Amino acid sequence: MALDSTLRKPDAEPADEYRQAPHNVEVEQALLGAVLVNNEAFYRISDFLEAKHFYEPIHQKIFELAASLIRAGKIATPVTLRTFLPEGDIAGLTPAQYLARLAAEATTVINAEDYGRTIYDFSIRRDLIRIGEDMVNVAFDAPVDFKPGDQIEDAERRLYELAETGRYDQGFLRFSDALKDAVDLASRAYQREGHLSGIASGLIDLDHLMGGLQPSDLVILAGRPAMGKTALATNIAYSVAFDYRGRPRADGSIETVSGGIVGFFSLEMSAEQLATRILSEQTEIPSSRIRRGDITDSDFAKLAAAAQVMQSIPLYIDETGGISIAQLAARARRLKRQRGLDLMIVDYLQLLSGSTRRALEGRVQEVTEITTGLKALAKELDIPIVAISQLSRQVEARDDKRPQLSDLRESGSIEQDADVVLFVFREEYYLRNREPRTGTDEWFKWESDLKAAENRAELIIGKQRHGPTGTVQLTFEAQFTRFGNLAREERLPERTR
Numbered sequence: 001m002a003l004d005s006t007l008r009k010p011d012a013e014p015a016d017e018y019r020q021a022p023h024n025v026e027v028e029q030a031l032l033g034a035v036l037v038n039n040e041a042f043y044r045i046s047d048f049l050e051a052k053h054f055y056e057p058i059h060q061k062i063f064e065l066a067a068s069l070i071r072a073g074k075i076a077t078p079v080t081l082r083t084f085l086p087e088g089d090i091a092g093l094t095p096a097q098y099l100a101r102l103a104a105e106a107t108t109v110i111n112a113e114d115y116g117r118t119i120y121d122f123s124i125r126r127d128l129i130r131i132g133e134d135m136v137n138v139a140f141d142a143p144v145d146f147k148p149g150d151q152i153e154d155a156e157r158r159l160y161e162l163a164e165t166g167r168y169d170q171g172f173l174r175f176s177d178a179l180k181d182a183v184d185l186a187s188r189a190y191q192r193e194g195h196l197s198g199i200a201s202g203l204i205d206l207d208h209l210m211g212g213l214q215p216s217d218l219v220i221l222a223g224r225p226a227m228g229k230t231a232l233a234t235n236i237a238y239s240v241a242f243d244y245r246g247r248p249r250a251d252g253s254i255e256t257v258s259g260g261i262v263g264f265f266s267l268e269m270s271a272e273q274l275a276t277r278i279l280s281e282q283t284e285i286p287s288s289r290i291r292r293g294d295i296t297d298s299d300f301a302k303l304a305a306a307a308q309v310m311q312s313i314p315l316y317i318d319e320t321g322g323i324s325i326a327q328l329a330a331r332a333r334r335l336k337r338q339r340g341l342d343l344m345i346v347d348y349l350q351l352l353s354g355s356t357r358r359a360l361e362g363r364v365q366e367v368t369e370i371t372t373g374l375k376a377l378a379k380e381l382d383i384p385i386v387a388i389s390q391l392s393r394q395v396e397a398r399d400d401k402r403p404q405l406s407d408l409r410e411s412g413s414i415e416q417d418a419d420v421v422l423f424v425f426r427e428e429y430y431l432r433n434r435e436p437r438t439g440t441d442e443w444f445k446w447e448s449d450l451k452a453a454e455n456r457a458e459l460i461i462g463k464q465r466h467g468p469t470g471t472v473q474l475t476f477e478a479q480f481t482r483f484g485n486l487a488r489e490e491r492l493p494e495r496t497r
Contacts, residue, residue: 022125023055024118031115032059033106035066036078036099041109042070045116053123058090062099078103124162131158156330199260199343199384202239204485205472206459210420213240213343213384214466218375220349220414222389222403223424224396228457229388230269231277231481232424233345236386237262238278240343241315260342261314263335265328267351271317275310277481282306286479314339324353325373336381344381346374348388349414368413375417389414391423401430405462421463426476427453457483 034041051064065084066076074080078099085095093101107115135155142151198212213219213236223229243259266274280287283302289295295303316339318331328346335341346352354366354373371387378385391407403423408414415421431450436442457476461469475484 022122030107033102037106041112049116216379217419219386219420220418227424241313261340263344271319281482344385346387371413371417419465423460425458
């Protein structure tokens with residue numbers, strides 16, 4: 001009882017003379033019939049299927065009416081729907097006859113979800129065709145002053161929006177399934193070196209408090225300028241990429257065993273500047289000397305050897321400035337699909353832009369869209385995302401300059417959406433900027449405090465959704481832009497007497 005699609009467009013050419021958009025009228029009819037025969041079928045598809053996903057307008061109308069009745073606590077049957085449909089001809093039948101035929105040829109409730117997904121997939125394909133056709137038409141008819149980059153950005157935005165809606169969520173999980181995942185996570189942590197459930201950052205005390213960088217977590221790394229935020233993020237990125245080990249699965253894909261593949265979005269610094277920092281860190285040659293070329297033959301040999309080792313590590317850098325959250329998400333998905341992705345770093349959050357609509361509503365709304373998008377992307381890709389953030393100037397007005405959650409700039413959504421908030425703080429920086437007059441009592445106290453703070457940094461865990469807060473003590477060597485683990489008595493080798 002297939003509905004004649006040519007009724008949809010009375011003036012259309014014969015079906016064999018043009019390509020129709022993907023659809024399956026018989027599947028739509030069978031699913032609508034199942035809903036009318038047993039309203040329970042509606043609840044199996046209502047969390048992902050909407051009236052707009054049907055191809056035929058009359059089917060959209062029938063599904064919309066049935067959904068309204070069922071949600072109102074009423075029964076949707078051919079009889080109850082009949083009064084809401086206008087008189088007319090549907091494939092040679094009256095509305096009452098057509099509804100009765102739908103019910104007579106219904107699929108079973110068991111198959112309703114599969115039929116619903118088929119209709120949904122066809123709808124997404126039709127949306128893809130529309131986007132593709134618009135791209136072609138705009139490219140052909142674009143005025144001279146219309147930049148191709150603007151069209152690319154618009155197409156990426158539309159594809160991103162389609163990607164966000166173009167998948168059906170799994171809905172509720174049985175608790176037993178979630179419990180199994182939790183036990184598997186604990187088992188992997190127990191078997192892994194260091195007993196971490198997440199990716200090791202290379203900072204022992206931080207990993208101890210956090211269990212490593214956890215999949216699907218949004219980690220905000222914040223601090224005032226000159227605190228070393230980018231240096232710390234770079235150190236973590238290199239450590240994770242350097243430790244990467246993978247093994248093939250049965251299906252041919254590669255499973256990460258340790259470390260990880262890292263994507264670094266550097267919106268502020270160039271890829272060359274990041275590479276120079278990493279070279280300086282690994283060779284212990286100050287980056288300022290590397291940039292000036294003030295190096296010896298032995299220094300150059302060190303640089304060449306380090307570069308040879310670094311060529312094989314899976315660290316990918318995107319240095320495009322001013323990209324939108326939609327563009328960043330699309331590029332991250334592409335990297336995950338093509339090369340794999342275990343950790344993503346964004347430097348820094350305030351340099352991302354949101355959609356034009358959100359930008360017009362104000363910077364707070366735009367930042368909210370960005371943080372929400374980053375958190376959603378972390379869940380979608382099942383990876384930790386570390387996003388660097390600036391802090392407001394109110395830190396400078398306090399005597400104790402240690403950052404607090406209230407210092408996060410521009411939007412409370414940063415604190416709200418983040419699973420972990422880390423603050424980088426170096427007392428040494430502030431002490432050097434307020435040296436008292438030499439020889440006074442204040443100067444001697446200042447000198448003592450400076451020696452105690454020299455080459456030290458604090459990493460303050462201001463928020464952690466799944467664990468404790470606290471402060472991690474680190475070393476910081478400014479000339480090499482390198483953070484490290486602070487030596488402790490229990491980590492030192494045994495002394496010989």
